[in-house]
Amino acid sequence: MVATLGYGAQPRAVYAVDPDRSRGRLFDEAESPTRTPFQRDRDRIIHSSAFRRLKHKTQVFVYHEGDHYRTRLTHTIEVSQIARALSRALRLDEDLAECLALAHDLGHTPFGHEGEDVMHDCMAPFGGFDHNAQSLRVVVKLERRYAEFDGLNLSWETLEGLVKHNGPLITRDGRPLGKFKGSELPFAIRRYGEQQDLELWSWPSAEAQAAAIADDIAYDAHDLDDGLRAGLFRIEDMASVPFLASILAEVDGRYPGLETSRRIHEIVRRCITRMVEDVIGESIRRLAELDPRSAGDVRNAGRAVVGFSPAMQAAEREVKAFLFAHVYRHENVLSVRRKVARIVRELFDFYLTRPDRMPDEWASGLDNAAQAQIARRVCDYIAGMTDRYAVDEHRRWFDDTPDLG
Template identity: 55%
Template sequence: MIDTAPYASKPEHSLGRLHGTGPSPTRSEFQRDRDRIIHSTAFRRLQNKTQVFLQHEGRHFRNRLTHTLEVSQMARSIARALMLDEDLAEAVALAHDLGHTPFGHAGERALDRAMSPYGGFDHNLQALRVVTLLESRYAEHDGLNLTWETLEGILKHNGPLLGPAGKPVGRYAEYGLPRGIEEIPTPADLRLDSHASLEAQAAAIADDIAYNAHDIDDAFRARLLVLEDLVDVPMAGPIVREVLELYPAIDAKRQAHEVQRRLITRAIEDVIAESTAAIATANVQSAEDVRRAGTTLIRFSPATAEAEQGLKTFLFDKVYRHESVMAPVRRSEQVVEELFARYMATRNLPGVWGAAARAAGDDFAAAAVVRDFLAGMTDPYALNEYGRLFDARPELL
């Protein structure tokens, strides 16, 4: 077993699982979590869920599964360099998008609007629902029966949900905690006012790095950008100028890949250097010290954090809001909202889902069933359901 730092999460000190299991002679508790996630139905569905560009548009664009695998690889790299538990970082990374809807963030926004009378929709909470309630693989219990540390990382990898005064913070400050969080069965309190482990923080920042680098790559493939568009863009610009100077004669595809490769490498190296210093300054000596530190310790340096925000702003304006992206996004949002409305009006969901919706005691309970069913759909399944209910197939391209 690889030696880890004192502040790393220790599988032998895990707070355990909701349902007891015997020890494994070959795997740590966090390795078992990783394996359970990989073998889950929800994980396989990620291959047919949109990342940014709708999955119909070409097999070479990233989907939720390829994005998740890339985040996992980066999280492991960061964890290894900082002597953290690589398996926990990988488990959180592999599970972090299990709660996402069809059609990417467009579907999430649409489902959140549709669910607004019933408490809204939160993809991190939905991921917890998937791994604790909705997966039905085991003979003795629902869910994947993951360790407390992995559950904590899924919910809190982006930071605490509550501040020191017990009030919601960050994305939850305006509307409060997501409805239903108290219904999640866990082996111990998830401590919504504390930070998650360093492994979960590594998964979170790996997600940011992957988004930036790979959305640029997909934008090149979609012909929304060329390298020269990035020359003056924060974070990417200096690397683009460097590559164009070093390799002016190679083809544009190779130049673009070289930019992507260097962007990922330098972002990860920046995170490792900054996080090493932050951990030393905070003087954390255990995973519990990390939770009590009161700040995120796996992070970009201030200069890189500012540049990264500038890159995000550029991508938002030039890629995510480009009309060729937004036109199918608007239509996919309409699909999700119309499916939700029809299911709520008729309770006409397939199989056990329809039975559960019809047996619901009130609209709140019915909406919860519809939410779980809709969030679990792949893009193609959502379109097929739309065709079944409306006798029409929307054109998303």
Template identity: 60%
Template sequence: MLFHRERPLSPFAVDHRRSRGRLIPEPPSPTRTVFQRDRDRILHSNAFRRLKHKTQVFVEHEGDHYRTRLTHTLEVAQIARSISRILGLDEDLAEALALAHDLGHPPFGHAGEDALDRLMAAEGGFDHNAQALRIVTRLERRYAAYDGLNLTWETLEGLVKHNGPLLDAAGAPAGRYRKSGVPSSIIDFDQKYPLDISSFASAEAQVAALADDIAYNAHDIDDGLRAGLFPAKDLRDVPFLAAILYEIDRLHPDLDEGRRGHEIMRRVITRLVEDVASESERRLVALAPLSAEDIRAAGAPVIAFSASMAEGEAALKDFLFTRMYRHPRVNRLREAAARIIEDLFRRFLAEPAEMGEDHPDAGHNDPARLPRRVADHIAGMTDRFAIQEHGRLFDQTPALR
């Protein structure tokens, strides 16, 4: 007897009852669908808890109200469930993918990832999506019967392909991997458990990807205003935001800056969510998919912004890149963070014993595996632990302020 309630879903939603299963078969749960189990395994993982002390843009000790990877992830999950509910998709699968999407990020945000990618260039680089797959299929060590979380095919597929196919029809790297190639860890796992990496992912995975964009765009505005990196009036340079600011000022002319910032953020989220829902419904009606397989076989994403909103969202990203992500204050943090990552990487490469033994490859002496093991170790660190380890191993640690 199943105790969970069945929700009516659209015909193109992923049906948990027809899941392709897990790499290692397990008996079904009497109380949860397979995607609810995936969500719960992600929530209870060590990697998920570490998101609490990993940077979104600012170093985690900068202030209590700036976003971390954890708060960002929870915001993405909420948006993903909302859009999925509107479209009649499986909310649990979308939520599981939203909760897992940042598991592979190293400390110090993009500064940490860029540093690790440079240091691992001879080994194929470092990619946070590939790292998330390594975490959920290998590095988490919680279960007696296997390494990793043994997630369903659909969750693994969405984790790897939420931004689109990794290979084109001819088998060449596609999208973000066109220049660098698909990471070997994804290729190796795909050979063992094929994820159809030349097709699109489910609509639920596409929702999780758009929810990520919506969350960080809106909330980086909030964090940027809070940090004083730019005044609210400068947001008028983005046409999409100029209309929102006009609306707020017309309705609430005497609003204080704190509440004004929150009004901007919530209206941005509302506009973006409503636009995604409307455009996605239009695309779905045109495609008339009868199954999740029809979504995967489509030649383009079915979950997307409208053309006009995509233009506005791109302008917002350009504004945030210039005024926030490359602000002199943030650049100083990035440089200090990169130095910490570089120092730790070189020390652990020279003295592996300093890392301890908590890694599946810890007992192997193959020097070819060592760089990836070092990258795994550093990528799993929180900001504060990376700073603490640098202080333990070096006389002077760069100031992240």
């Protein structure tokens, strides 16, 4: 059991996922003589075309607004760093946590959450859209690089963690949970479930939980950073949030008169550090209480073993509320969101009626296809677009593409 916060590599804990006991891949492959299954998964993700496209996909600010704001790629790298830090302190398998962090946004549409919302609305008659489910679809089907299979043929543990990003998706008897309660699971998850059981009723591994909370920490801190640098709010506005006010007081007390750029960085780095250290301390407490003897015990614990303390969880909710009010709902952001929503919606409607206008590899085989099949193909095509490509495609077919400037 973990007792201290170590900085160097330590032996994996008994509750960590053991790469030597991986449940394997959907398609059998010879094991690598030099890499564990999760190191191999990580490498496949990094070398995928979907991963490369993240560099031109919106996090909050669309590409034309400046080169210094986060993109999906830089966000993903930051999540990966935090996930590894948490995993090292908790003696988990760092490679699996890194894998899940690197893959978690592969299914995101262009233009961030606005693109996702519009795509879900467009696909409502055809099973909807969910970016976590689309990430699964990317790695099991849409990446077409290998001679013997579609997708990346990742390990069971990587797929499990990717799908159960925020916990179980169904009850033990198959009823959807969380945001899917009262409806059905996303198309991609249901379809893949016909091939391999990812045990959607159980909690994911501790490594997957570390990657999920690393995502929260990264976008909380870095959306504060980007929002400040974009001038959407002032540093002093953060004093309305007690957690941020205490950090601001600490920075200003230690470095009075600090120039703005350094002041922002000192605030953001302390935000990350406090959250990371809280997660480590709280997770150590939960693990000691549960005393799991295997990764299976973590999956069957009935609750998360990696997470914020109650006090930090409340503070983090306040940070999110602040960001919602001052960044995500800021008129400058909303103005661009309305424009990109139109781009995505009009592209979808156009390709749905004219699928032959898509590139040959996407239009192939749709001549006599049902509308649901065409819609899913159009969805896959648009979801894989970068912001720039989506704008260029809209200009190609329409005369009145919105100016995002």
